[in-house]
Amino acid sequence: MKVLVTDPIADAGIERLREAGHDVETAYEVEGDALHEAVSDASALVVRSGTQVDRDLFEAAPELVIVGRAGIGVDNIDIDAATDHGVIVANAPDGNVRAAAEHTVAMTFAIARSIPQAHARLKAGEWAKGEYLGTEVNNKTLGIVGLGRVGQEVAKRLGNLGMDLVAFDPYIGEERAEQLGAELADLDEVLERADFLTVHTPLTPETEGLIGEEELAQLEGGYLINCARGGVVDEPALAAAVEDGVLAGAALDVFAEEPLPDDSPLLDVEDVVVTPHLGASTEAAQENVATSIADQILAAFAEEPVVNALNAPSMDQKAFPRVKPYIDIAETAGRIAVQLFDGHVNEIEIVYAGDIAEEEVDLVTASALKGVFKPLEWQVNAVNAPQIAEERGIDVSETKRSTSEDFQSLVTVTVRNGDSEMSVCGTLFAGEDPRIVRIDGFRVDAIPGGRMVVSRNTDEPGVIGLIGTVMGEYDINIAGMYNARETFGGEAMTVYNVDQEVPEEAREKLEADPRVIATRYITLTD
Numbered sequence: 001m002k003v004l005v006t007d008p009i010a011d012a013g014i015e016r017l018r019e020a021g022h023d024v025e026t027a028y029e030v031e032g033d034a035l036h037e038a039v040s041d042a043s044a045l046v047v048r049s050g051t052q053v054d055r056d057l058f059e060a061a062p063e064l065v066i067v068g069r070a071g072i073g074v075d076n077i078d079i080d081a082a083t084d085h086g087v088i089v090a091n092a093p094d095g096n097v098r099a100a101a102e103h104t105v106a107m108t109f110a111i112a113r114s115i116p117q118a119h120a121r122l123k124a125g126e127w128a129k130g131e132y133l134g135t136e137v138n139n140k141t142l143g144i145v146g147l148g149r150v151g152q153e154v155a156k157r158l159g160n161l162g163m164d165l166v167a168f169d170p171y172i173g174e175e176r177a178e179q180l181g182a183e184l185a186d187l188d189e190v191l192e193r194a195d196f197l198t199v200h201t202p203l204t205p206e207t208e209g210l211i212g213e214e215e216l217a218q219l220e221g222g223y224l225i226n227c228a229r230g231g232v233v234d235e236p237a238l239a240a241a242v243e244d245g246v247l248a249g250a251a252l253d254v255f256a257e258e259p260l261p262d263d264s265p266l267l268d269v270e271d272v273v274v275t276p277h278l279g280a281s282t283e284a285a286q287e288n289v290a291t292s293i294a295d296q297i298l299a300a301f302a303e304e305p306v307v308n309a310l311n312a313p314s315m316d317q318k319a320f321p322r323v324k325p326y327i328d329i330a331e332t333a334g335r336i337a338v339q340l341f342d343g344h345v346n347e348i349e350i351v352y353a354g355d356i357a358e359e360e361v362d363l364v365t366a367s368a369l370k371g372v373f374k375p376l377e378w379q380v381n382a383v384n385a386p387q388i389a390e391e392r393g394i395d396v397s398e399t400k401r402s403t404s405e406d407f408q409s410l411v412t413v414t415v416r417n418g419d420s421e422m423s424v425c426g427t428l429f430a431g432e433d434p435r436i437v438r439i440d441g442f443r444v445d446a447i448p449g450g451r452m453v454v455s456r457n458t459d460e461p462g463v464i465g466l467i468g469t470v471m472g473e474y475d476i477n478i479a480g481m482y483n484a485r486e487t488f489g490g491e492a493m494t495v496y497n498v499d500q501e502v503p504e505e506a507r508e509k510l511e512a513d514p515r516v517i518a519t520r521y522i523t524l525t526d
């Protein structure tokens, strides 16, 4: 498979993909048509913050299975568009956290002691010792906006250097903050109390412009550090606040537009220290994120769970082998149920019984939905199936029961519209041998696969013979068969595995016989 890498990543990640037999192509700093051309036959795309992965790109990439972000922030990726196209988006949320936290600490000292400014003067031949009187971080208050992974690592480091910590993060528990020695407060209070304010939120519609002119005024006399995302802080307002002495200084690693344009007002302000988005640029961090993304791409290619998928159900790698066979049987049950159902589906229920009910089943449920939608949607997979259900107003419910009658585990997929429903139960025999064991309440023992015919007929002599004869007339070979009946002489269901497609005419001929109540031709071929 082709893996396209459009931002530089560590060789270790590229090697891991090549060793697995994939073709890795790099195309740095390409955009527009050239990028679309490069991605047109790619099965995976690897990016950092330098590539805009927008809806047009997904349109241009019909083979794409996964976009791997070798890093944390995914604000450059249109995740909704990825989901619409059934493409997994995964990031590497752990690998560069310490690098980003260390850079934040470095930037804090850089502005507190004017290191870049003094360095530049000395390199230019000036011994400006008398002009720099720095600020100690010891005994000062650090305000942290966003106490997630990076924010917490910063809290530990700067807390150990004698800073008091006060944090604003509406989505973090008091207890966790307390463990870190940080006090939680609202944004106003954090701004009023902080001597140094550091930002560690992702860039989202909610955080865009979070720190504007008013907030900077509240931080009066303090320093601002932003190693998160440019758009979180209003840049013109920040440049003005430092220039006018409202703030003592600012240190920025990230910018609303990257690369930072030459005419940015930030570049003209002496006490604004800048680095070109270097937070994650350490050897260790780059190796971590590149190998993590390579592993996730390999998992996606193998249809295994992608551990840090942001738009697809994921699961613990250790549990996956136990759940994997049910992923297939659930899809099959969904496909059969929808093909046997008359009418419009507005409800789908998946019931897990027995051992499988103990497991994480998000992937199995998504797979059952994929099966139900398969005949309806062109490109449906476990990534976009839950969204398709939501968009179409189809209710999806999941039930777990600890007992499962005669089976170790049973997965039942029911499609429904009001009182009318069709349910299909699947299980595994002897480990991994898939079986359909109930269709619409009939106990069957059908091996799912290929082409099948499901017939409902009266339980009387000669019916199976009739079906065999009609199939023969149309040159349809019966490869397997299972007959089930409700009661002696009542209604029976027969499931046939057939080698050829069954034409409508053959079905009509069968249904013309009064003993045949209904027949359905089902295909499980792709």
Ligand SMILES: NC(=O)C1=CN([C@@H]2O[C@H](COP(=O)(O)OP(=O)(O)OC[C@H]3O[C@@H](n4cnc5c(N)ncnc54)[C@H](O)[C@@H]3O)[C@@H](O)[C@H]2O)C=CC1
Residues within 6 Å of the ligand: 072, 073, 074, 093, 096, 097, 100, 145, 146, 147, 148, 149, 150, 151, 168, 169, 170, 171, 172, 200, 201, 202, 203, 206, 207, 227, 228, 229, 253, 254, 277, 278, 279, 280, 281
């Ligand atoms: N400069 C660089 O090279 C790097 C930058 N980053 C940036 O740092 C960001 C944070 O990374 P992590 O800590 O790993 O993410 P995270 O998801 O672990 O933490 C983000 C925190 O922000 C909080 N948050 C979200 N919206 C908020 C709001 N409106 N107000 C206050 N808090 C809010 C969340 O509750 C969460 O605790 C990334 O999204 C990325 O943009 C990350 C790595 C390197």
Ligand SMILES: O=C(O)C(=O)COP(=O)(O)O
Residues within 6 Å of the ligand: 048, 049, 050, 070, 071, 072, 073, 074, 096, 277, 278, 279, 280, 281
């Ligand atoms: O991981 C992140 O969010 C970062 O900002 C790092 O960005 P980069 O991979 O260096 O372009």
